[in-house]
Amino acid sequence: MSGTEHGLVGRTAAELATSIASGEVSAVEVTQAHLDRVDAVDGPAESGVHAFLHVDADGALAAAADVDARRAAGERLGPLAGVPLALKDVITTSDMPTTAGSRILDGWRPPYDATIARRLREADVVVLGKTNMDEFAMGSSTENSAFGPTRNPWDMTRIPGGSGGGSAASLAAYEAPLAIGTDTGGSIRQPAALTGTVGVKPTYGGVSRYGLIACASSLDQAGPCARTVLDAALLHSVVAGHDALDATSIDQPVPDVVGAARRGAEGDLTGLRVGVVKEFGGEGYQAGVEARFNDAVAQLSKLGAEVVEVSCPNFVYALPAYYLILPSEVSSNLARFDAMRYGLRVGDDGTRSAEEVMNRTRGAGFGAEAKRRIMLGTYALSSGYYDAYYGQAQKVRTLVARDFEAAFGRVDVLVSPTTPTTAFPIGERVDDPLAMYRNDLCTIPSNLAGNASASFPCGLADEDGLPVGLHVMAPVLADDRLYRVGAALEQAYAGSWGGLLLNQAPELKESAS
Amino acid sequence: MTTAERVNPSSLPGFDDAIARFEPVMGMEVHVELGTATKMFCGCSTEFGGDPNSQVCPVCLGLPGSLPVVNGTAVESAICIGLALNCDIAEWCRFARKNYFYPDMPKNFQVSQYDEPIAFDGWLDVTVPGADATAEPDVYRIGIERAHMEEDTGKSLHVGGATGRIHGASHSLLDYNRSGIPLIEIVTKPIEVPPAVAPAVARAYVTELRELIKALAVSEARMELGQMRCDANVSLRPVGTTAFGTRTETKNVNSMRSVERAVTYEVRRQAAVLTEGGSIVQETRHWHEDTGETTAGRAKEEAEDYRYFPEPDLVPIAPSREWVEQLRTTLPEPPAARRARLQAEWGFTDLEMRDVVNAGAMPLIEATITAGADAAGAKKWWLGEISRTANERGTALEDAGITPADVARVEELVAAGSLNDKLARQVVEGVLAGEGAPDVVVEARGLAVVSDDSALGAAVDDAIAANPDVAEKIRGGNMGAVGAIIGSVMKATQGQADAKRARELIIERLGG
Numbered sequence A: 001m002s003g004t005e006h007g008l009v010g011r012t013a014a015e016l017a018t019s020i021a022s023g024e025v026s027a028v029e030v031t032q033a034h035l036d037r038v039d040a041v042d043g044p045a046e047s048g049v050h051a052f053l054h055v056d057a058d059g060a061l062a063a064a065a066d067v068d069a070r071r072a073a074g075e076r077l078g079p080l081a082g083v084p085l086a087l088k089d090v091i092t093t094s095d096m097p098t099t100a101g102s103r104i105l106d107g108w109r110p111p112y113d114a115t116i117a118r119r120l121r122e123a124d125v126v127v128l129g130k131t132n133m134d135e136f137a138m139g140s141s142t143e144n145s146a147f148g149p150t151r152n153p154w155d156m157t158r159i160p161g162g163s164g165g166g167s168a169a170s171l172a173a174y175e176a177p178l179a180i181g182t183d184t185g186g187s188i189r190q191p192a193a194l195t196g197t198v199g200v201k202p203t204y205g206g207v208s209r210y211g212l213i214a215c216a217s218s219l220d221q222a223g224p225c226a227r228t229v230l231d232a233a234l235l236h237s238v239v240a241g242h243d244a245l246d247a248t249s250i251d252q253p254v255p256d257v258v259g260a261a262r263r264g265a266e267g268d269l270t271g272l273r274v275g276v277v278k279e280f281g282g283e284g285y286q287a288g289v290e291a292r293f294n295d296a297v298a299q300l301s302k303l304g305a306e307v308v309e310v311s312c313p314n315f316v317y318a319l320p321a322y323y324l325i326l327p328s329e330v331s332s333n334l335a336r337f338d339a340m341r342y343g344l345r346v347g348d349d350g351t352r353s354a355e356e357v358m359n360r361t362r363g364a365g366f367g368a369e370a371k372r373r374i375m376l377g378t379y380a381l382s383s384g385y386y387d388a389y390y391g392q393a394q395k396v397r398t399l400v401a402r403d404f405e406a407a408f409g410r411v412d413v414l415v416s417p418t419t420p421t422t423a424f425p426i427g428e429r430v431d432d433p434l435a436m437y438r439n440d441l442c443t444i445p446s447n448l449a450g451n452a453s454a455s456f457p458c459g460l461a462d463e464d465g466l467p468v469g470l471h472v473m474a475p476v477l478a479d480d481r482l483y484r485v486g487a488a489l490e491q492a493y494a495g496s497w498g499g500l501l502l503n504q505a506p507e508l509k510e511s512a513s
Numbered sequence B: 001m002t003t004a005e006r007v008n009p010s011s012l013p014g015f016d017d018a019i020a021r022f023e024p025v026m027g028m029e030v031h032v033e034l035g036t037a038t039k040m041f042c043g044c045s046t047e048f049g050g051d052p053n054s055q056v057c058p059v060c061l062g063l064p065g066s067l068p069v070v071n072g073t074a075v076e077s078a079i080c081i082g083l084a085l086n087c088d089i090a091e092w093c094r095f096a097r098k099n100y101f102y103p104d105m106p107k108n109f110q111v112s113q114y115d116e117p118i119a120f121d122g123w124l125d126v127t128v129p130g131a132d133a134t135a136e137p138d139v140y141r142i143g144i145e146r147a148h149m150e151e152d153t154g155k156s157l158h159v160g161g162a163t164g165r166i167h168g169a170s171h172s173l174l175d176y177n178r179s180g181i182p183l184i185e186i187v188t189k190p191i192e193v194p195p196a197v198a199p200a201v202a203r204a205y206v207t208e209l210r211e212l213i214k215a216l217a218v219s220e221a222r223m224e225l226g227q228m229r230c231d232a233n234v235s236l237r238p239v240g241t242t243a244f245g246t247r248t249e250t251k252n253v254n255s256m257r258s259v260e261r262a263v264t265y266e267v268r269r270q271a272a273v274l275t276e277g278g279s280i281v282q283e284t285r286h287w288h289e290d291t292g293e294t295t296a297g298r299a300k301e302e303a304e305d306y307r308y309f310p311e312p313d314l315v316p317i318a319p320s321r322e323w324v325e326q327l328r329t330t331l332p333e334p335p336a337a338r339r340a341r342l343q344a345e346w347g348f349t350d351l352e353m354r355d356v357v358n359a360g361a362m363p364l365i366e367a368t369i370t371a372g373a374d375a376a377g378a379k380k381w382w383l384g385e386i387s388r389t390a391n392e393r394g395t396a397l398e399d400a401g402i403t404p405a406d407v408a409r410v411e412e413l414v415a416a417g418s419l420n421d422k423l424a425r426q427v428v429e430g431v432l433a434g435e436g437a438p439d440v441v442v443e444a445r446g447l448a449v450v451s452d453d454s455a456l457g458a459a460v461d462d463a464i465a466a467n468p469d470v471a472e473k474i475r476g477g478n479m480g481a482v483g484a485i486i487g488s489v490m491k492a493t494q495g496q497a498d499a500k501r502a503r504e505l506i507i508e509r510l511g512g
């Protein structure tokens, strides 16, 4: 079925913005339609999509009504005014709880807005609620959420990817046309690939991290998720840009991502040099994934791009290096959850010391994966081990960045499959962390090097009929190249797919709520 | 403190006995709170004395999602301190996270600097008095290992225990106003000086460092407010050997005098342990101002592994050489040079100057002189009346309630003959009591000297009439008797008479 059959919730963000701006439809109507869709498909937590941890219907409708009132008064509004959005629950919001998917923050209401949240409000985007995620963004399936997994709208027995499974699933289930994700090792791109949506990890420092609850500070990057490339670009341009509250934020103009998406949609990639990363493929890669990836490369070639194979020999070391750097930072970032000032407090009955209460709280509040990474990181940073683990991993990081640099001397973008496999069944890999970690094999190098990357839908795997993503990597601050490639591909596939790949997803059962 | 650790101070060897066998090696670690308007990594006020938790924000509370941004003024202050300590300034350095759990540290890590301090490898010359009063003072060069930036922690108040310590407390209160206040930690190289002067050198180092910090105007460095905090490391080695012994670190020795006492005590205590064949435990020790002792704190072998790693939320600091050199040109005259210059200008002896410096009166005297007083007059007030009052109230000299301008005005009134010494003291007393500026006190208390001739003449006439015998003696040429009539005049005027003018009037009437 096609998106247009869904009525208002089937429209793209760009279409909705235009309709709201022209007065054809009100922001309140658009918001209500999405809230109704959430009501219909998101619950119950045990069997629905479960993309949302919190829905703020009143707040969303009030924000929408405000947009309508100001439009009626002739005020000039932002390019996405009145368009609903799903916000990953790792971004602080002063008007909604923020849990980062963890029991330890259950019920916490931050006293401040993240820069992203503030920019969305200032752009008159309507935030519907907060989306489910792996605890503190650690996971590739959303099964590590303390509040239960999110389901993949393509197959409700399967995972939607993670950590941003909630954001991606909300798009695929037509609960929101836009979502914000965060990507530490693939948490935007891998769920996008597994749900047939678009996910972009901007250049590190491109979008402010102020108010993004840290997983690994040197790797975390927030970015746009959408069903179309243009929608992602529009959202990207709203949230990106320098922020004085984030010392690692880049003080440079945001690349013209919207312009790049529009030019790309013209379907001409003449002159673009595309490098296929030699190291990503073969053993461990699902046949259907490789087939769709090869089709996509052929498609880029047909659009005029010049395709060559490029070797990035250090990319194979990226995964182990990542699993030293990430836990090290995690062990320090998660130390603050100690029951003293906010969040969960366990065992404070007046007989126990602060240290005992802290230990009990952390024992009860963190899930298994969070504990695993805290222990790994604590070990890796310990005196006597630092050089062999953290120090060595930082060297690999430099080598990965050099591989990118050398490659981008020859080509404009690199491509690979986004993930080695399509979406797997819920529960299949929960007891096998290493199999779980392999999901991010292709996406991790860009987090280590800080360059821009994205995943775009490139078809369905023959063996299971599930979506496959094309991973496109661009140099630091060349985010616009991603949009050019993504939009060209989207336009080229539109004919054979009858629009977006997502149109081929099965219709979800609506509950009679 | 357990009884086993208690040492009877009277059973310890004397300091001289201790150093006859052992040589101390010292190391000083001094934390200075910078006087920036805002905190190290956020915009919160650093003002002292606000209501608990009134000067906090998501950043200094370490709330999830918050991020630090470096205070540029704090970096500038750190560079100035480094330059004034003759250090090299790093061309590139980073902050690091020092990880450990403590409730008054909101992130459970402290943002500090580890192996890349902003300033390193410098020195500071300090002066201690010579062996006797006539000898030239001795100068020692103290090596500076490093000066680095870090953030302060919050403050815990343990309630319900006997001593304010955590042991036995029923609960604790946390105040995060201090959390994130910028600190500079200055660490010396090992200090090896003649054993006899070691405690005095330690004191002189902290004193000189404090003068330097104040001269740079980067902090008021008031130890009683915790703006400057000192940890003293001491180890002993047998006389004639070179390898360092095991050291102890005595924390929070927070006055100049305590630094000297704490080092002296540790030398004696460690000498006693070593003499009895024991060994020194590497540990932190607590200084007790009241008893003059140190007691064992945390043993270092159980000390935590801080798991330092570069702070990923901050970008490296790379001060340009141009900036560093520009800052170097703004450095004030070094305190030692300034002291020498002022001593010469004021004509004070070494001993007088030492008293002035020890009292912390030098800048006040300088300001008083600038306001018009002479050096001797300014010194008299600041080291006399005002010092006494400040001591009684336990405040710093500058907080005693009188300004250099006030003191200069009192001196001006004395010079003009409007006040005599006795009245001047009353005026200063009034100003110190908060009664207002000198002229206000003079007016309110009616303290002006009676020097106008009609009023004074009447008092003189009365005194002569009341003491005919004395008057006769003066008429007879016994000028020594004039004093008795003056005394009578002073009594009648409650001391407000201008004694010099009274003498003239008496002689006019009786001596002519």
Ligand SMILES: [Zn+2]
Pocket (backbone or CB within 6 Å): B039, B042, B043, B044, B055, B056, B057, B058, B059, B060, B061, B180
């Ligand atoms: Zn603050």
